[in-house]
Amino acid sequence: MKYLDIESWNRKQHFEHFRTLADPTFSLVVNVDVTNAFRYSKNSDYSFFILYLHACMKAINAVENFKYRIEGDKIAIYNTINASATIARKDNTFGFSYIKFSEDIIEFYANFLQEKERIENSTALFPNEYSLGCIHCSALPWVNFTAHKEPFSGDKDNSVPQLAFGKIKEEENKILMPIAVNVNHALVDGYHIGLFFNKFQEELDNFN
Template identity: 70%
Template sequence: MKYLDIENWNRKELFKHFRTMADPTFGLVADVEVSKTYQLAKEKGDSFFVRYLHACMKAINSVENLKYRIEDDKVTIYDVINASTTVARPDTTFGFSYFDYSEDFEVFNQNYLEEKERIQNSTNLLPPRYSLGCIHSSAIPWVSFTGHKEPFSGNKDNSVPQLAFGKLKKEKEKILLPVAINVNHALVDGYHVGQFFEKFQQELDKID
């Protein structure tokens, strides 16, 4: 973990501009094709959700600006971005997880399963450990949405990317997943979101 040299950053003026806004976040929704990942999960008996979340985390960790966080008046650059996602309980409530990212799917999956077990055996909303070096994500598998809005805490310096994944839909021979992403414009532009979706699709198209 290190700090960004804001004074010599080519986005210095953009950073300052968007920090003056009451709500500097922006979000969009796009479909990604998950046909190969869906088939891979089916063949291996893995959770499809964990498979595509792992691909998502690979993409997040490949985009420099998605690893930036505003802390006080500094911009922290995290070496690794971990995962924080909602985990459902049988009674329809949920808890927030926090677990370490690994490029190795088996390690990542085990980390998730341990958090899932913790949440399903407790009533706690928040995880016992947390860092801003993560993303917040949730699955909304009941609705194939085309728009999405995240709750706003009122903290305009909140800079943890927020993602949501919708209900699968079929288009001819393709299986599509709606993905919403919400980011702080002081740190992230449309270009970086485009990089994320490009890398995410590349990871989803891989067959490991």
Template identity: 70%
Template sequence: MKYLDIDSWNRKQHFEHFRTLADPTFGIVADVEVSKCYQSAKENKQSFFVLYLHACMKAINEIESFKYRIEGDKVAIYDVINTSPTIARADNTFGFSYVEFSEDYKKFENNFLKEKERITNSTDLFPPKYSLGCVHCSAIPWVSFSSHKEPFSGDKDSSVPQLSFAKIKEENNKMLMPVAVNVNHALVDGYDLGQFFEKFQAHLDKIN
């Protein structure tokens, strides 16, 4: 991890402006096509969620602004961004996980399965390990939403991106999944969200 030189940053004024707002977060919902991903998961008996989550995290780690986190008066740049998805239990509660990212799918899948086992066999809400170098995400596979709002802690410097994945819908013989992304505008702009969705889709399309 290193720290951003804010004084020479071309977004210094943007950063300072959005930090003055009571709530500097903004979010959008957009569709990604998951036809190939879903078919691959079915054919290879893999978890559809883990498969698309891995593609998502590849995209996240390719965008520098998604690695920025506000820490006091500094902006930290994390080397690798991990993920903290909610994992459901049989009693319909859930636990927050912390899954270390790996470019290698098998390693990522193994990290996820270890966290799933821990949550399944406990009642803890929070993971024993955590870092701001992650994204928070959850799946809401019961409804295909077109808008979404995340809980707000009241901390305007909260800068961990939040994602939510909706129920698949079918349009023109394509399987589309709405994805909500919520970010701190002091660090992330609309252009960055556009890049994220473009890269996410590219990784989904590469899945065999």
């Protein structure tokens, strides 16, 4: 991890402006084409969730601004962003996981299975390990939403991106899934979200 030189940053004024707002976050929902990933999951040992989560994390780690976190008056740049995803239990509650990211999907899947087992065999809400170098994400496979709002802690310097994955739907021979993204505008602009979605779609299309 290193720290950003804010004084020479071309977004210094943007950063300072959005930090003055009571709630500097903004969010949007985008449909992504998951056709290849969904069909690949039917013929592989990987669940659909793991395939699209791994593709998502590859995209997150490819966009530098998604690695920025506000820590006091500094901006930390994390080397790697991990996934803190909600994992369901049989009693319909859930636990927060902390899945270490790896470009290697086999290793990433093993990390996921370890967290899944921990959560299914405990009642703990929070993971044993945590860092701001993550994203918070949830799967909502019951609802094909067109809008989404994340809970707001009141901490306007909260800079961990929040994502939600919705219910898939078939449309014109494509399988689409809504993705909600919530970010702190002090660090991330619409341009960076565009970069993320372009990379995410590219990774999803790679499943053949």
